[in-house]
Amino acid sequence: MRIGELSRRTGVPARMLRYYEEQGLLEPERAGNGYRLYGGAAVYRVQQIRGLLDSGLTTEIIRRILPFLDAGDIHLRPQCLTPELAELLQAEADRITARIDCLARNRDALLRYLSTVRG
CATH class of the missing domain: 1.10.1660.10 (Multidrug-efflux Transporter Regulator; Chain: A; Domain 2)
Structure with missing residues (x-):
């Protein structure tokens, strides 16, 4: 196509x-x-x-x-996981975790605000 x-x-x-x-x-x-x-x-x-x-x-x-x-x-064969790729993937996982934590804090703040306003 x-x-x-x-x-x-x-x-x-x-x-x-x-x-x-x-x-x-x-x-x-x-x-x-x-x-x-x-x-x-x-x-x-x-x-x-x-x-x-x-x-x-x-x-x-x-x-x-x-x-x-x-x-x-993802099916990454162990022999394909170079130290460089492992470091790159770990850094990305850490970045995503930080983003999730930030989103969770923002969600919780919004829910507290809504609870207070609706209170």
């Missing part, structure tokens, strides 16, 4: 799909006329990318773990 069809099927603008390609997240084939061609699996791959981006992961981390994704789960 061409980029417009992939965009339609995933709801991701073609411009964003080109960005994913620039970041090494998607690798389309090229037709003789230079048009991008995507296989059916690209729909699932774009959905994976969107989910990972929505969860707060950076494109750098996604690019590093994307080859190990299978059916939405």
Whole structure:
């Protein structure tokens, strides 16, 4: 399928799909006329990318773990976990934990405010 069809099927603008390609997240084939061609699996791959981006992961981390994704789960073989990748993933997990803590504090403050106002 061409980029417009992939965009339609995933709801991701073609411009964003080109960005994913620039970041090494998607690798389309090229037709003789230079048009991008995507296989059916690209729909699932774009959905994976969107989910990972929505969860707060950076494109750098996604690019590093994307080859190990299978059916939405991360299957990273131990021999592929370099010290550099382990450090990157730990830093990301720490960042997400800090974000969750901040969101929880904000939620609690809002709920206290609502309780007081409704009181």
